[in-house]
Structures are given as structure tokens and as C-alpha cells.
Amino acid sequence: xxxxxxxxxxxxxxxxxxxxxxxxxxxxxxxxxxxxxxxxxxxxxxxxxxxxxxxxxxxxxxxxxxxxxxxxxxxxxxxxxxxxxxxxxxxxxxxxxxxxxxxxxxxxxxxxxxxxxxxxxxxxxxxxxxxxxxxxxxxxxxxxxxxxxxxxxxxxxxxxxxxxxxxxxxxxxxxxxxxxxxxxxxxxxxxxxxxxxxxxxxxxxxxxxxxxxxxxxxxxxxxxxxxxxxxxxxxxxxxxxxxxxxxxxxxxxxxxxxxxxxxxxxxxxx
Amino acid sequence: xxxxxxxxxxxxxxxxxxxxxxxxxxxxxxxxxxxxxxxxxxxxxxxxxxxxxxxxxxxxxxxxxxxxxxxxxxxxxxxxxxxxxxxxxxxxxxxxxxxxxxxxxxxxxxxxxxxxxxxxxxxxxxxxxxxxxxxxxxxxxxxxxxxxxxxxxxxxxxxxxxxxxxxxx
Numbered sequence: 001x002x003x004x005x006x007x008x009x010x011x012x013x014x015x016x017x018x019x020x021x022x023x024x025x026x027x028x029x030x031x032x033x034x035x036x037x038x039x040x041x042x043x044x045x046x047x048x049x050x051x052x053x054x055x056x057x058x059x060x061x062x063x064x065x066x067x068x069x070x071x072x073x074x075x076x077x078x079x080x081x082x083x084x085x086x087x088x089x090x091x092x093x094x095x096x097x098x099x100x101x102x103x104x105x106x107x108x109x110x111x112x113x114x115x116x117x118x119x120x121x122x123x124x125x126x127x128x129x130x131x132x133x134x135x136x137x138x139x140x141x142x143x144x145x146x147x148x149x150x151x152x153x154x155x156x157x158x159x160x161x162x163x164x165x166x167x168x169x170x171x172x173x174x175x176x177x178x179x180x181x182x183x184x185x186x187x188x189x190x191x192x193x194x195x196x197x198x199x200x201x202x203x204x205x206x207x208x209x210x211x212x213x214x215x216x217x218x219x220x221x222x223x224x225x226x227x228x229x230x231x232x233x234x235x236x237x238x239x240x241x242x243x244x245x246x247x248x249x250x251x252x253x254x255x256x257x258x259x260x261x262x263x264x265x266x267x268x269x270x
Numbered sequence: 271x272x273x274x275x276x277x278x279x280x281x282x283x284x285x286x287x288x289x290x291x292x293x294x295x296x297x298x299x300x301x302x303x304x305x306x307x308x309x310x311x312x313x314x315x316x317x318x319x320x321x322x323x324x325x326x327x328x329x330x331x332x333x334x335x336x337x338x339x340x341x342x343x344x345x346x347x348x349x350x351x352x353x354x355x356x357x358x359x360x361x362x363x364x365x366x367x368x369x370x371x372x373x374x375x376x377x378x379x380x381x382x383x384x385x386x387x388x389x390x391x392x393x394x395x396x397x398x399x400x401x402x403x404x405x406x407x408x409x410x411x412x413x414x415x416x417x418x419x420x421x422x423x424x425x426x427x428x429x430x431x432x433x434x435x436x437x438x439x
Contacts, residue, residue, distance in 0.1 A: 132324075132328070132418065133327070133328055133331045133332065133335075133418075134327060134328075134331045171323075173323035173324075175322055175323065175324055177324075177416075177417075188414075198378075210324050212323040212324045212326075212327050214313075214327065216349065217347075217350075219350050219351050219352050220349040220350055220351045221346065221347035221348070221349055221350035222313055222330075222347050222348040222349045223331075223347065224313075224326075224327030224328075224330055224331055225327070225331075226324045226327055226328055226331075226418075
């Protein structure tokens with residue numbers, strides 16, 4: 001009889017402990033790395049959009065299936081955002097702005113790649129560049145400095161500055177170009193030089209790097225901007241941006257081009 | 271008398287040419303303008319043609335700048351949520367059909383070689399996707415300027431097409 005009571009108390013204690021363990025599974029900080037449209041199976045409803053959301057939690061990367069409430073598609077623009085999540089056996093739970101708990105199924109889990117090399121974590125020195133087109137509040141062909149400060153890409157010129165949140169950068173592509181060494185008004189006048197000297201001077205050109213970015217504003221509107229800078233400065237800038245959460249189609253395409261005979265320009269197409 | 275007959279013949283010949291060409295000229299004019307309170311510009315697509323990213327972005331941004339200069343419509347960008355509920359919205363889709371990247375150096379040295387040209391198929395649709403107007407436009411830079419100047423040339427032509435074909439009233 002005494003034995004039975006002891007076993008009963010022990011079982012009760014164990015069940016309480018296990019319940020407590022479930023209840024106290026703590027929330028962790030997760031970082032949304034990417035959002036892509038979910039390719040549904042044969043039975044999927046094409047009218048309902050679902051998204052594969054990649055979330056890094058600690059050293060693990062999860063892909064979860066998220067179906068937003070009808071009429072909303074803001075999930076497409078949340079890459080880079082951090083939120084508190086609770087990892088469960090087959091689902092991940094999180095609370096929305098109104099405090100409602102939402103549970104989404106885990107599609108896959110894997111070990112997360114290291115976030116960035118130590119070199120990339122160093123703050124990049126401001127880069128002298130020319131903004132050819134695209135930045136709000138800055139005139140075309142404005143000279144200035146381009147820098148990454150915190151999670152912001154900043155272009156500062158004498159006419160003003162413009163900030164872009166790195167998390168809103170959808171694509172960063174680098175390229176190259178060249179420009180006449182003697183340019184501007186002097187360059188135009190030099191074209192009138194006698195005996196074809198202007199044309200001869202046109203042969204002297206300086207190489208340039210270009211950085212093209214696409215980003216979204218607060219309303220989801222797509223913007224693009226093109227910068228030129230000295231040779232060798234575009235790639236570190238791109239690495240810095242990607243390390244801080246920007247997306248780049250070209251980074252994926254470098255691997256693809258190794259297995260493909262298509263020209264490199266084709267691969268850079270976003 | 272013979273001289274008079276010659277003059278009459280020549281005159282009637284010119285009159286017949288002018289008369290014949292007038293209907294053709296009239297056909298090229300848009301019959302009635304399309305009503306549009308706002309335009310949403312979609313990102314330039316280049317599925318068929320390999321187009322560098324800087325050209326794609328420059329085409330898109332120049333097009334928006336030129337349309338905004340018209341001051342006739344509110345111009346929305348692709349993905350702008352505010353455009354979803356606008357009545358009389360016209361959506362401008364652009365697909366690159368041809369691209370020849372020239373060389374600024376060749377242009378400056380030879381004058382005749384090294385032109386950059388971009389051919390873009392412009393399609394104006396309503397918010398339901400019904401095609402209202404479509405046209406192929408070409409942007410070129412032949413003599414002076416960087417290759418990207420071709421994107422501005424295209425944008426000016428596209429804005430002119432919108433001015434001729436769309437009405438905000």
C-alpha cells in the first residue's frame with residue numbers, strides 16, 4: 001500500500017516536471033534571412049500565396065512555411081528583421097504586433113552558415129563615389145562618399161545625404177565600366193583639338209567599378225541606384241552589405257556560372 | 271496650251287500625293303486618349319536579352335523621372351501598396367527586346383562606330399491586365415556620352431508616348 005502511494009507521488013512529480021519543462025521552453029531571437037514564394041504541390045491552392053521563410057536561430061537555420069492573412073504580403077519585405085521565436089518539435093511559434101501567437105510548420109532545418117568573416121565585420125572606410133541615378137533627394141551624377149554605418153547605407157554629398165536600410169536592399173550587383181580621363185567641359189573642348197588630338201585623348205580612359213542596388217521604400221515601392229567608384233572598391237562594399245543582411249543575386253550566380261557555359265553577363269541578370 | 275496642260279498635270283499629281291498621304295498620317299495619330307489618373311511603372315524585364323543590371327536600373331529610374339516631369343499623373347513604383355486602390359491606374363510594363371552595348375571610346379575616336387542601342391517593348395495595361403497600348407521604343411547614344419545615356423533617350427521617348435496617348439481628365 002505504501003509502495004503504491006510512493007509510486008503515485010513520483011509519477012505525479014514527474015508529470016509536473018515534464019509539463020514545467022514544456023512551459024519553460026524559452027523564446028530566442030531569430031533573424032529572418034530570406035523570404036521566397038512557396039512552390040506548392042499538386043494539391044496546393046494557387047490563389048493563396050505561401051512563403052518559405054528562412055530563419056536563423058542560434059547555429060541552426062530553419063525554413064518555415066508561412067501563409068499570411070488574406071490580403072497582406074508584407075512578409076516579402078521582412079528579410080533582416082529580428083523577432084522572438086519559440087522552437088517546438090515540428091513548429092516555430094512567434095507573437096505578432098498584437099500579441100497573438102502564430103505557429104508555423106518547420107519544413108527543414110540545417111546548420112547555419114557562419115554569418116560573416118571577421119574581415120567583413122570591420123567597418124568599411126567611406127568610399128568616394130558618384131551616384132549616377134536613383135537615390136531619393138540626391139541629384140543625378142552627384143559626387144560624394146558612400147559608407148555603411150550600422151545597418152544603413154549612406155551616401156553623403158554636398159547637396160545632401162540619403163540613407164537606405166541595408167535590410168531593404170533586395171539586390172547588389174557589381175560591374176565595371178570606364179570613363180575618359182579628361183572629361184567635363186575640358187573634355188568636350190578637347191574634342192575640338194586640331195589634327196585629331198581630341199580623338200587621340202579619348203583613347204586615355206580610366207577603369208571604374210559600378211555598384212547597382214535595388215531596394216524597397218516603406219510602401220514597398222521598388223527603387224534602384226547606380227554608383228561608380230575606383231576599381232577594387234565595389235566588391236568589398238558588396239560583401240559588407242551582404243554581411244549585414246542585404247541580398248545579392250550575383251553571389252549565387254558565381255557558383256552557377258562555374259557549372260554553366262553561359263556568358264557571365266547573362267548570369268548577372270537579376 | 272501645252273504648257274498649261276503640263277502645269278495642270280503636275281499640280282494634280284501633287285494633289286493626289288497629298289490626298290493619299292493624309293489618311294496615312296491620320297492613322298498614325300491616336301484616335302482618342304486613354305484616361306489615366308496615375309501610372310505604375312513595373313521593373314524592366316529582360317528575359318530574352320542579356321542586360322547588365324546598371325542598364326536595367328537606369329532604364330527604370332530614368333523612366334520614372336521623365337514621367338514625373340510630365341506632371342500629369344501620379345507615378346507609382348513597382349510594389350507600391352498605395353497604388354492598389356487607385357482608380358484609373360495604368361500599369362506600364364517594359365520588356366527589353368534588343369540590346370547592343372557600344373563603346374564610348376569607339377564613338378569618340380571614330381564618330382560612326384560604337385553606338386549603344388536598346389529596344390524596349392512598352393505595354394500600357396489597366397489594373398486588370400487588359401492591354402491599352404503597346405509600342406516598341408528605341409533608346410540610342412550615337413556620338414557623345416556614356417552608354418547609359420541610351421536609357422535616358424528611351425525614357426524621354428516613353429514619356430512622350432505617354433503624353434500623346436494618355437489623358438488625366
